Amino acid sequence: MLVHPNIDPVAVQLGPLAIHWYGLMYLFGFAAAWYLGKKRCAQPWSPIKEEQLEDLIFYGALGVILGGRMGYVLFYNFEQFLSDPLWLLRVWEGGMAFHGGLLGVVVAIALYARRINVSVFALWDFIAPLAPIGLGLGRLGNFIGQELWGRQTDSMFGMIFPNDPSQLPRHPSQLYQFALEGVLLFLIIFFYTRRQRPALAPGALFLFCYGCFRFIVEFVREPDSHIGFDALGWMTRGQLLSLPMILLGAGIFVYAYRRAAAQGK
Template identity: 50%
Template structure:
């Protein structure tokens, strides 16, 4: 019998303020990035002090939020933006794009790297292994929120997402009874969020963390990140329901996610090729200078 997905998207409320699991997912993602990044900084993977790294984490957070929102509106919600330009700033209504967030992070890291006088790809090689944890957590939040579900399936992996079909006015309790009786088996869909959590989160983290444990040639880790994410996302899109406002872009199967992932695959291949003749960034531990005592 397919699992009926009906988690409460609201984790808890503080008066009139509802705290959603989706928002908690982003907080966990940012926290994991800082915690793991600081440990790796102390091990010499990035030659800057803790203050500079904290700035990098802050820049990255802003890049994710602004880039993710702008990317979603431009890639997936252009019609809504033209109809209601104010929708661009209504982040609380949801709608974030990974590809937009990636562009935001790239721009933020480029600005930070210039200020620190570091090679951009040395910074990105450091950042890449820190990102998959956040991707995995946010994908799980997508699952608990009952969004970004997959296409219909009769496989044993199928799950029922109440938001994916017309309830005809039925309550959740009524739908649960129907699901238990097998009356909703035809609405079962791939839990594509969990597929992405496993591939883009768990698998990418293990591979990138293992590869980056010892000094590697510049471009390699960044290239692996781009290649793996692009490939995994392209593959999962075959079982993920396309965005309703866009549908399939061509041939009855091509989605916007696949279009946006193709440049990542190509970029990853190019970076990996460039890494074969690139220098190796050796580990170097740097700490903030002691503060001068006031007299």
């Protein structure tokens, strides 16, 4: 049986200001996206120039933070928002959702694409390989903060989390998500985009792979206590939100290749 290392979630304490590891993971993720984006700008099919990258990252960061917060409020805790609307603004109390962050990025990227007059689909394909590193780091932040742990298990991977009132051995699902949504997803998208692919295909592959990985991990991740299971007695909110990603990603991927074939590319 494993025991969580009980890492202090506060990385740096500066008087009354506490900088948490989870927040730093966001910062590291944006920095990694900027570094990798610089390399991607050198590709002849890149839709943007290197001097446009910082603005793209800024727009994307706003989309992640604002969309992630609003997504958590709307998808996971709408009743609390109705009873206390100002809770939406109290981000220091925690609560971010990937699916909301994804929608926020889609909107932000569309706005930036319009500003610089490039195809929004080309820009989405460009950022697809930049996102997984940040996703993986975010899951490490969840692990350090002992958030979003897994369901009870008697397997060799069972871990005791000190903050868990029940003190049951649980799947360290945050690490599973780090491995799948961070490392594996990055490798798939990174190597796939090393050469030019049909328009829409990289973004579609990202949607499909993330949706599949998230759907799988949800089987061992503890459902939100105030929600439980949403459908069929076993399907979680995360799985319901991931299903459209899987279907949409697969459909767009097939369409991208068929369109490219029809155009003789």
